[in-house]
Amino acid sequence: MTLDLDKLKSLATPQRKEWEPGMRWDGETGYVTTAPISSEEGAPTSEVWNHVLDEFGLDPARYVIDGPVRQSAWTVPGHGLQRSYRARIVERPERRFDIEDLLDTIWADGEYPDNPGAEWRTIQIGDTHLAKGSLDGGGTDKLIARWQSSVTEALNLGGHYEGVHLAFLGDLIEGEVSQGGANIAGNDLTLTESLRVARHLVSWTVQEALKVGNEVIVSAVGGNHGQTTRVQNRPHTDNHDIDVVSAVQQAFELSGLDERITWYYPEDGTNHVVYEVGGTVFASTHGHTFKGGPVAGAAKWWSGMCASNRPAAAAQVLMAGHFHQPVIQNFTSDKWICFGGALETQSTWIHEQNGTTSKQGMLTYVTRDGEPFEFSIV
Known part of the structure; x- marks a missing residue:
């Protein structure tokens, strides 16, 4: 079988699917993923994570980031290096004590x-x-x-x-x-x-x-x-x-x-x-x-x-x-x-x-x- 290089070159390059923001929660544990963040902004602070949780409908007073944070990085023409972060979320332990x-x-x-x-x-x-x-x-x-x-x-x-x-x-x-x-x-x-x-x-x-x-x-x-x-x-x-x-x-x-x-x-x-x-x-x-x-x-x-x-x-x-x-x-x-x-x-x-x-x-x-x-x- 002979490959037609001209036809291959004319094929459209599929758009790269980046790591999309989102949240998964099963009632006990889950993960939250941030939207792209420029490299200059650095990793999210606790205040940023609280804002992300709030955006996805999770009360930061009840839920918290737990464990290591995973990151993904890619280059966007004209926008430089972009990063997205994925972290595990857990429900804060109930403060039951007076x-x-x-x-x-x-x-x-x-x-x-x-x-x-x-x-x-x-x-x-x-x-x-x-x-x-x-x-x-x-x-x-x-x-x-x-x-x-x-x-x-x-x-x-x-x-x-x-x-x-x-x-x-x-x-x-x-x-x-x-x-x-x-x-x-x-x-x-x-x-x-x-x-x-x-x-x-x-x-x-x-x-x-x-x-x-x-x-x-x-x-x-x-x-x-x-x-x-x-x-x-x-x-x-x-x-x-x-x-x-x-x-x-x-x-x-x-x-x-x-x-x-x-x-x-x-x-x-x-x-x-x-x-x-x-x-x-x-x-x-x-x-x-x-x-x-x-x-x-x-x-x-x-x-x-x-x-x-x-x-x-x-x-x-x-x-x-x-x-x-x-x-x-x-x-x-x-x-x-x-x-x-x-x-x-x-x-x-x-x-x-x-x-x-x-x-x-x-x-x-x-x-x-x-x-x-x-x-x-x-």
Whole structure:
């Protein structure tokens, strides 16, 4: 068959079909596509996205852009480079909470058995992610209930103690820096509200511990969700998690209720703290300090601390969070690695990556003479 080049040349060139603006919404999720935007205008700002949503009949107060934005670019003769943007839209989580009512639910009195004991009760409290919305595996009302039930159950396990050790291991709040701030859309509390709730819960927890312990030791380290910003590097101690606990300490000191409480925090430039609890030496940090998985990363970090004779070398128990999975590892004959769990139903982000879930709750155990025992997830 012979091709007639003259006829082929005379055929009309079909007009290029560009990416047309539009919206698709199925009642739960969907996509919105902008009209062409000149390259000089740049990517749409949040105000522009709100205007686009409004144009397609979606109330920006109810719907929000979620996740990465896809773009398409092409050249138009006489108009230069044009771009169009396509983004996923989701319904904003319903703000169902009156913050004062939410705080009132925290202050219910708990009763505990009065049996004398010589042990220290440790409760590892981390990855509570207050303000994480229900679509992301949380729901602040549920997280508060789980926090309180976990603490109450832990303090009920053995009656009265020589002391209670409360280790706050970071990520107490969901914060607003994860995923470049994209997680904000799923939060069901503002940042200031989540900090208020966290301070109330920490204060309640300390007061409950005082009911069953002759002494209470409190420590706090900063988690990655507690970071104040990721725009630039900040000191490890510039962290909402540490600020929450230190604010509670100040309240106890001002009220004169701190006589039986000792508080520990990392020194400037560090994100771990080492201290003694009833004859047992603890090292406390958040798991994002480690490189690698929980046990392998913690073991490498601790080995390095031991090799360089850092204070953590003296610890008998290394506590951490971050991985949302309870893990207990007898590192050496006299050293233990203890990762706590999380309170959420699941981390939707982690679950979508690999399907991982874990048991909800806090890790608690008893220590005597440098050895932990009677481990429980409560």
